[in-house]
Amino acid sequence: MKLTAIVERRIIYSVLLLAVALPLIFPIGWTTEVSDYTRIVYELVETTPEDKVVIVSFDYDPSTMTELQPMAEAMIEHAWKRNQKVIATALWPMGVQMAEQAFTKVLLDYPEKKRGEDFVNLGYKVGGMVTVQAMGRNLMEVYPTDNQNTAYQDIPMLKNVRRLKDVAWISSLSSGVPGIKEWMMVARDNYQVPVTGGCTAISAPGFFPYVNEQRQLYGLLGGLKGASEYESLIGRLGSATTKMDAQSIAHLLILVFIGLGNYRAFRNKRRQNS
Amino acid sequence: MKRSLPLILAFLVGFVVILSEFIPHRPFNQIVSTLEQWFMIISGFAILLGQISLIRMNTHKIVNKLPDWQYYLAGLISFALMLIFGILWGMQETPGLLGSGEGISSWLGAKPFDYLFTNAYMPLSATLFSLLAFFIASAAYRAFIIRGLESNLLMITAVIVIIGRTSIGTMLTGWLPESMQFWHFPILADFIMEYPNSAAQRAILISAGLGIVGSSLRIILGIERSYLGGEK
Numbered sequence: 001m002k003l004t005a006i007v008e009r010r011i012i013y014s015v016l017l018l019a020v021a022l023p024l025i026f027p028i029g030w031t032t033e034v035s036d037y038t039r040i041v042y043e044l045v046e047t048t049p050e051d052k053v054v055i056v057s058f059d060y061d062p063s064t065m066t067e068l069q070p071m072a073e074a075m076i077e078h079a080w081k082r083n084q085k086v087i088a089t090a091l092w093p094m095g096v097q098m099a100e101q102a103f104t105k106v107l108l109d110y111p112e113k114k115r116g117e118d119f120v121n122l123g124y125k126v127g128g129m130v131t132v133q134a135m136g137r138n139l140m141e142v143y144p145t146d147n148q149n150t151a152y153q154d155i156p157m158l159k160n161v162r163r164l165k166d167v168a169w170i171s172s173l174s175s176g177v178p179g180i181k182e183w184m185m186v187a188r189d190n191y192q193v194p195v196t197g198g199c200t201a202i203s204a205p206g207f208f209p210y211v212n213e214q215r216q217l218y219g220l221l222g223g224l225k226g227a228s229e230y231e232s233l234i235g236r237l238g239s240a241t242t243k244m245d246a247q248s249i250a251h252l253l254i255l256v257f258i259g260l261g262n263y264r265a266f267r268n269k270r271r272q273n274s
Numbered sequence: 275m276k277r278s279l280p281l282i283l284a285f286l287v288g289f290v291v292i293l294s295e296f297i298p299h300r301p302f303n304q305i306v307s308t309l310e311q312w313f314m315i316i317s318g319f320a321i322l323l324g325q326i327s328l329i330r331m332n333t334h335k336i337v338n339k340l341p342d343w344q345y346y347l348a349g350l351i352s353f354a355l356m357l358i359f360g361i362l363w364g365m366q367e368t369p370g371l372l373g374s375g376e377g378i379s380s381w382l383g384a385k386p387f388d389y390l391f392t393n394a395y396m397p398l399s400a401t402l403f404s405l406l407a408f409f410i411a412s413a414a415y416r417a418f419i420i421r422g423l424e425s426n427l428l429m430i431t432a433v434i435v436i437i438g439r440t441s442i443g444t445m446l447t448g449w450l451p452e453s454m455q456f457w458h459f460p461i462l463a464d465f466i467m468e469y470p471n472s473a474a475q476r477a478i479l480i481s482a483g484l485g486i487v488g489s490s491l492r493i494i495l496g497i498e499r500s501y502l503g504g505e506k
Contacts (some may be wrong), residue, residue, distance in 0.1 A: 009412050016411045030441030033460045062396040063403040097391055100366060126317040127310075134310040137303075141311070148367045201439070209472040209479065225439050248440035250407060255436060257415040258429070265419045 012257060019253045023245035030245055031232070037211055038229040040219025041196045044169055045075065050083040052168035053161050057183060057197075058088060058095030058102075060175035064200050065098060068173045070227040070240035071198040072102040075171055078234045080110050080118065084168065085157045089143075090124040091131065091178040096147055115148070116155050123147040128178030132186040136164045164191045169218070172197040180207060184217055194218045198226055281496045288494035328353065356395075359386040431466060438463020 003011070048054065056075055060068045079086050088099035099121050107113060122143040125131045134142045139161060140152040152158060160166060164187050172183040172195065180197040188195040194215070199207060201223025210217035221230055224247050227240035287309060294302035332346040340346075363375035365387040375385060382389045420426050437443040443459030450458050456465070492498035 008415070012412050012415055013408050016408055020407070031444065032441050033444045035460065035464055037464075062399040065396065065400055066404065097366075097388075101392075125314065126321060127314040130310050130313045130317075134307070134314065137307055137310075142314075205467060205471050206475055208467050209475045223439075244441055248442050250411075251436050251440045252442055254411055254414045255433060257411055258418045258433075261415040261418060262420055 016250060016253060019249045020246045023249050024242065027242050028245040030248060032225060032228050032244055034229045034233060035226075037208070037220045037222065038226050038233065040211065041075075041171075041198075041221055042078070042219075042230065042233045044194055044196055044218045045078045045082060045084075048082065048084060048168045051085070053085045053087060053157060053166065054079055055087045055089060055164075055167050055170040056099070057091060057170065057172040057174075058099045059091045059172050059179040060098065061092055061094035062098070064175035066243070067200050067224050067227065068175060068198060069098065069102060070224070070238050070243075071221050071230065072098065072173050073105050074227060074230045074234060074236055074238060074240070075173075075198075076102055076106045076119075077109065077236060078230075080106065080113055081234065085117070086119045087158070087161070087167070088119070088121040089135075091128055091172075091182065092175075093124050096121065096124050100147075116146075116150065117157055120155055120157060121147045129182040129186060132164075132178075132182050133190075136186055136191050139163055139166075164193050167193060169194040169196060171195075174199050175203070180217070180220075184210060188216055197221070199223075201225065277499075277502060280502055281499070285494055285496060288490070292494075325353075356387060356390060359390065363387065365391075431470075434459065435463045435466055438466075 045054075056072060056079075058072065076086055088103070090096050090099060103119055103121065113119060123146065125142055127134075131142060139158075143152055145151055146155060164170070170183055170187050170193055172180045174180045174197060180195070180199060183197070184195045187193045196218040197207075198221030204220060204222030204226070207217060207220050207222075211220055221227055224240050224243055227238075228244040231238040231241050290302060290305055291309065294306040329350065332350045334340075335346045336343050336350070360370065362370045362372045363378065363385050364370035365385060379385050384392065418429065418432070420429055437446065438459040438461075443463065447458045455461055489498060493501065
């Protein structure tokens, strides 16, 4: 029986839907191996002393939240575990809401953390790399208030933070431009602040060259796998760990499709030759 | 004058910014700091310009009943709803013209803007991106065919990376002894990412970097003038 292209496509879509949905409904609990890229990110947060102020930049919007939001939650949780204070910024307009949601989620496990003392959301600023450059000179000029309209000088945790050099590390969770690269080019290269981050799996290969001996980038969380590796390192059973089962099955299925596609092409070629 | 003035401005600004990298002292650092503030203000206006353009383009398509005009109408209505809700009741902790809208917020469980963002925009946006998985699966079946040596190499690499980046890779070769750890799928995938991938990426990045330097110099020196518009 010869299937038409549209029927084939429908079969592929249906099987993939099942392959993704079933592990989400009935989690398998497969473990992932932690890569060096993730371990470097973990070590950076782990070795930063308590009470230091750090920046997590939300440079993405809801389209990539499946991969990046678990990273944000895990990094905030890890920073809070180590008693570090988290500044949230955003180079993408929707990053402000993403930051609020991440804080709200982690606050459920850390109700003692207080806005202004342990975390603050400075909001979105337009301008990409130029904004980061301006932050390097004077943070208060770029963010006169936080997203609650509290004046910068009235936020207790920012008392000793005047410029980028005053933060211990910066993590950019990025799904495009502006994102990790802008932070790296300015905060790391100009001000020598350790920069780390996470990105979607599809853009990770482009950032791997920056994780080098010069530590242009302190590790990288690549896609959902990076997020689940980080969750396993901090001992958190988060959404990335659950979703990894679905992703693993989907990848396996894609391999099966590649095999079937090649078998079909090989069979057609042999038929044509004969 | 209409064309000379922007060219002179571009040259002066570009020259001062480059100079400030080598002489980070007064007055250059102050000038650059002011220029950065100007850039942020102008970028803010660019967002406004984008919104005006969006309204004009969509209105034109709706008025002229171009194909699929209903979708453009839906887009405009969505845009207007978010804008009106944001202006009237604000978002998150920021109040709007009518305050924080306690009545409507208690009924919806959040401010109207936040409610729509969480329950409409977020799932729609994530769904649209997730659809890529279906296209990739379909494309893998149709297009990822071995036709020669290059495609064979590509296929082998892709299979190793795909397996290595999943939990299955860990299980498949997790039993290998210490001496054969290199052949463990996740380690093999990391090796491919760290060496062949990084080498190729670096070549691309260096070329792109040189290209950016070249085109920036062309703009500063007034050789490249297409940004001024009006010329073919």
